[in-house]
Amino acid sequence: MMPQDWFDIGISSLPMIKFLDDQEQKCLNPLSCLREHESKWVIEFDLPLVEKKDISVYLDEDGMIVVEAKLKETYVDSKGGKSFEYEYFKKSLSLPKNIDTKNISARFSGGILTITLPKLYKGTKIQIN
Amino acid sequence: MKKIKVAKGAKINKTKKGEKILLLGFPGNGLIGTFTISYLIAHLQMKLVGDVSHPDMPPTLFIENGEVLGPIRIYRKDNIYAIISDIPVFPEIASDFVSSIAEFCTKNKIRKVIVPSGVDTQSTDAKDIKTYGLPTDQTFEKIMYENEMPKFIAGSIIGTDATVITTFRNYKIPLLMLYTTCHPFFPDPQASVAAITTLAKLLKVHVDTTDIQKRIDYLKIQHKNLMQETLGALQAEKQLPSKIPPIYR
Numbered sequence: 569m570m571p572q573d574w575f576d577i578g579i580s581s582l583p584m585i586k587f588l589d590d591q592e593q594k595c596l597n598p599l600s601c602l603r604e605h606e607s608k609w610v611i612e613f614d615l616p617l618v619e620k621k622d623i624s625v626y627l628d629e630d631g632m633i634v635v636e637a638k639l640k641e642t643y644v645d646s647k648g649g650k651s652f653e654y655e656y657f658k659k660s661l662s663l664p665k666n667i668d669t670k671n672i673s674a675r676f677s678g679g680i681l682t683i684t685l686p687k688l689y690k691g692t693k694i695q696i697n
Numbered sequence: 698m699k700k701i702k703v704a705k706g707a708k709i710n711k712t713k714k715g716e717k718i719l720l721l722g723f724p725g726n727g728l729i730g731t732f733t734i735s736y737l738i739a740h741l742q743m744k745l746v747g748d749v750s751h752p753d754m755p756p757t758l759f760i761e762n763g764e765v766l767g768p769i770r771i772y773r774k775d776n777i778y779a780i781i782s783d784i785p786v787f788p789e790i791a792s793d794f795v796s797s798i799a800e801f802c803t804k805n806k807i808r809k810v811i812v813p814s815g816v817d818t819q820s821t822d823a824k825d826i827k828t829y830g831l832p833t834d835q836t837f838e839k840i841m842y843e844n845e846m847p848k849f850i851a852g853s854i855i856g857t858d859a860t861v862i863t864t865f866r867n868y869k870i871p872l873l874m875l876y877t878t879c880h881p882f883f884p885d886p887q888a889s890v891a892a893i894t895t896l897a898k899l900l901k902v903h904v905d906t907t908d909i910q911k912r913i914d915y916l917k918i919q920h921k922n923l924m925q926e927t928l929g930a931l932q933a934e935k936q937l938p939s940k941i942p943p944i945y946r
Contacts, residue, residue, distance in 0.1 A: 599921055601882040614883040614921075616914035643918055678823065679914065680883070 598657040609685040620676045632660045715776035717807040723782040724927040726815030727879030732889035733813040734781045743772035785930035791860045799868040810872045813892045818878035828895040834871035884920040
């Protein structure tokens with residue numbers, strides 16, 4: 569339902585703010601999804617118009633996973649008589665907790681980058697009497 | 698129940714031949730419905746005959762070639778009608794929206810409804826893309842058999858798709874859901890090619906999907922924002938509050 573008072577709308581819920589494409593830096597914000605499995609997390613990034621050799625994936629100093637990719641060709645988006653050119657994809661995501669960062673792997677197929685994050689198991693075994 | 702307003706221009710004239718069929722497309726998994734119906738509207742050169750509005754819908758309009766277009770539009774070519782929504786159908790208005798479409802069908806003697814949609818799949822290999830049919834009536838069972846279409850045998854359906862199936866069953870209007878395996882969270886025009894081919898076979902029309910095949914990457918980027926909005930609506934469907942009966946407190 570639409571909110572009764574315009575001022576009650578949180579600015580982050582406005583659709584325009586969510587898109588996060590950076591027109592100045594010519595950067596598109598790619599779609600991503602995170603799925604949890606028993607032994608791992610899997611993050612997928614949708615990277616159309618990209619070749620594998622132009623993708624860079626790394627962990628930054630803050631523990632974020634960063635994906636950067638150069639487009640095969642400049643993507644032009646025309647809106648309201650203006651044209652915006654984009655040349656890159658870039659996105660940073662926070663990692664879930666308890667990840668085995670040494671065994672993170674990545675695969676690129678069909679325009680989708682799949683990053684597998686194995687879980688680290690910690691804790692004490694409970695004896696069953 | 699709030700009424701969905703169907704603009705006066707959507708009055709349908711009687712057709713000389715062929716049973717009337719409605720194709721319904723709205724953003725969902727992989728944007729299969731959006732891609733499939735918008736392609737067929739363009740390919741069949743269907744004429745815009747009206748639009749659909751609701752007071753609780755986000756106020757949205759599109760401008761194309763200087764013309765103001767509503768986000769949910771009705772098209773027609775001969776005995777084929779198409780309703781396409783360019784915005785996600787939020788759970789709060791889904792029931793009103795689908796009920797009004799069903800009443801529209803009843804009023805205009807539309808005997809069959811086909812809805813292309815997407816279903817999550819573990820495999821992202823293009824070779825594994827398949828379209829399954831989920832009919833609510835014997836009429837469509839026969840059509841599926843004649844076209845060698847596999848049947849959707851088991852699974853769970855939630856959200857707007859479930860509302861569509863329930864509503865058309867209640868109105869006793871034969872419905873065929875076409876479920877194409879796809880990536881649910883990213884636009885999947887590759888999968889929509891399979892949906893378009895299947896739907897064209899059912900409608901007995903010829904299509905050429907070469908153009909889509911060439912533009913798959915561009916279509917994915919162009920529809921990125923719509924997919925993001927749709928994911929918001931799908932998320933809202935999952936978060937609908939459920940009331941716990943007092944007995945369980």
